[in-house]
Amino acid sequence: MPAKSQSLRRKLLSWLLLPLLILFFFRVGYNYYYGNALSNRVYDRMLVTLADSLSQQIAYTPASHELVLPPAASQILMSDEYDDIYFAIRDMQGHILEGEQRMPPIPADFAGQQRSFSMGRIYDRDVRIINLRHPLDNKSYVIQIAETLTKRSMLSQEFQSGVILPQMLIIILATLIVWFGIGKSLVPLKRLQKAVSERSHLDLSPVGGEEIPAEVQPLIRAINDLMARLSKVLDIQNRFIADAAHQLRTPLAGLKAQIELALRENDPAITLQAIQNLRASTDRMTRLVNQLLALARNEPTADRAFRKTPLDLGLLASQIATEWVPRALEKHIDLGFEAPAAAITVHGDAARLKDLLDNLIDNAVRYTPPHGQVTVGVFNNGRPHLTVTDNGPGIPSEQRERVFERFYSVLGHGADGSGLGLAIVREIARMHGGEAKIDSGPAGIGTRVSVVF
Ligand SMILES: Nc1ncnc2c1ncn2[C@@H]1O[C@H](COP(=O)(O)OP(=O)(O)OP(=O)(O)O)[C@@H](O)[C@H]1O
Ligand SMILES: [Mg+2]
Structure with a gap:
């Protein structure tokens, strides 16, 4: 097989797998983005609810301007199964009045907003923070609640694996289907190859059969066409050889008869006559052989590369x-x-x-x-x-x-x-x-x- 020829199986697989893989990576990227956005949306909403309910429980002492979160409310912050939740109250200048001292600062773009979300770090862990404006006694405060990201990344991962696994399965399945499908479609060709290689070189009858795939039929037809032409040429040549042998046999028999006559004869005049006849017969045979050669040279099937x-x-x-x-x-x-x-x-x-x-x-x-x-x-x-x-x-x-x-x-x-x-x-x-x-x-x-x- 020439070095250039490529397996049909490999070719089809690369044609199929390349787009599937591109699609797969595209899906993974999209899902990562979409999964994050989705889990943020879900858990941000829960943060809002939590912030609202905490803000309603804040106790205020007007005389000392003191803000306190009652212990029952602090209990809520401890109750999360997966994440740590931190709480802080600041005045509008950003000073922490109550709660977690390491709470990341209020984002710069919060001014004028009622509520915003931001990212930050506490104790070396990433957190999602809700910043909520809280009016109290003609003054404004900012409530901040920060939550670590465990639940969010769990939801996002679950979402991704829910899509990525089936996709990978599709790719594996497609590979298997192509692999075995092609193997199965090539079976009739393998059978044909076996039949042709086991054939006698004299058998020029058509090859193939119904089970050959339609795409290969034109090739089979072309091969059969060639075989038919070849068999015609062989027929013509065989006939020509038979005719030529027949044509040569008659004058050869004549030559032999004349030689025998010359040998038997005692009369020199008759012997001379026989030899002259021999020469004429040889001339005719020479012409016949030359004509046969000319015909072979100009045969339609002969090499047509003649100098025009x-x-x-x-x-x-x-x-x-x-x-x-x-x-x-x-x-x-x-x-x-x-x-x-x-x-x-x-x-x-x-x-x-x-x-x-x-x-x-x-x-x-x-x-x-x-x-x-x-x-x-x-x-x-x-x-x-x-x-x-x-x-x-x-x-x-x-x-x-x-x-x-x-x-x-x-x-x-x-x-x-x-x-x-x-x-x-x-x-x-x-x-x-x-x-x-x-x-x-x-x-x-x-x-x-x-x-x-
Ligand atoms: N000019 C002609 N006048 C009359 N008969 C002819 C003429 N040319 C050919 N023929 C006839 O046609 C036959 C075939 O001619 P062709 O040239 O093919 O073969 P050939 O002359 O018999 O043999 P070859 O040419 O091979 O020695 C001849 O046998 C002859 O009977
Ligand atoms: Mg002639």
């Missing part, structure tokens, strides 16, 4: 036609060439285009009787055309498609080709994005093979 360069089609065709003049002369055939003065450019591979034209001229010269006419033409009417026209026997219209098939020869034409020439022509034409077709020559006589690029 801009070529002057007229120039190329006239050079190749010139090479064929001696062969045509041997058969008293008039080999002509027609092309416009202007260059006609095609993008192609010169060696393959030569193969194509060689095969067309070879057919025309081979199948046209002596004293016939063969013309190679190049012209452009929107698309570049290459034609080879002869006035030979022609090809019946119902055979004009079949002659492009491999190893197909029209019976009765006498010449002993292997039936590969036109198949090669068609493959090369297609490689160049073109098409090859067969018509009659002018006035319905002979054959014209055209290649359109």
Whole structure:
């Protein structure tokens, strides 16, 4: 597996857990703030009640201006189960008249207010303080009650754990669900992998099944598509090898028969004749092997990396036609060439285009009787055309498609080709994005093979 590939499970988990964790920390922060505010609100209200009831019990001696909290009232301050409660009375100048001497001072912003809350410290402990204005005998005093924070932090913590625990549970649950869910969804893929790895290399039948997840189906379809194409190519190749072997077996058998005849014969003239036949047979076999190689080279499934360069089609065709003049002369055939003065450019591979034209001229010269006419033409009417026209026997219209098939020869034409020439022509034409077709020559006589690029 390439180093870059990442587990689906890990990827999904990080996609899910990251937002959940961010949400979780956001909730924790919010809850901390909200829990504190809530417990303050609840216990501040109780402080107000306490301060009100204490203020009503303060005893005042007008003669001495003395303020005293009766012992029964002081008892209330001791009665809290969790927190220590402190009490003090100050005059408006801030002097403590009665109660706890270490009571933190009145907050600066209290002036003008009836009641306020503040924070402070007594005996090294944090306290919440209520400051309450208390009018008495035309004068104002300030009652202060301070309470440690035990109850408040207990309520706040309870509130937080009530929310944080379920949240953590959700995260753990989500992790488990993703972990096992993915494991379960991957089971069919694991089964598929096992089935594919246990398969014979010859088995190219489609893989997969209904239980494959829908998201993976396109991949499976693409793989099956590839398998189908592969199996088609293998079929074509197998057929080609079988055909080629069959085609080679017949001339080899002929060769052997001729050799045996030459060995048996005592007459030197007949032996010489047999050896000459042998040479002709070997020539034909050489051509057959060359044609097979050309076909394999230009097979649609073969490596298509051929060198495409801009070529002057007229120039190329006239050079190749010139090479064929001696062969045509041997058969008293008039080999002509027609092309416009202007260059006609095609993008192609010169060696393959030569193969194509060689095969067309070879057919025309081979199948046209002596004293016939063969013309190679190049012209452009929107698309570049290459034609080879002869006035030979022609090809019946119902055979004009079949002659492009491999190893197909029209019976009765006498010449002993292997039936590969036109198949090669068609493959090369297609490689160049073109098409090859067969018509009659002018006035319905002979054959014209055209290649359109
Ligand atoms: N110009 C033509 N005139 C008449 N018949 C033709 C002509 N060209 C091709 N044919 C017919 O089409 C058949 C197929 O041609 P093709 O070139 O594919 O094979 P071949 O010539 O028999 O063998 P190869 O070219 O491989 O040696 C030939 O056998 C022949 O009968
Ligand atoms: Mg041929």
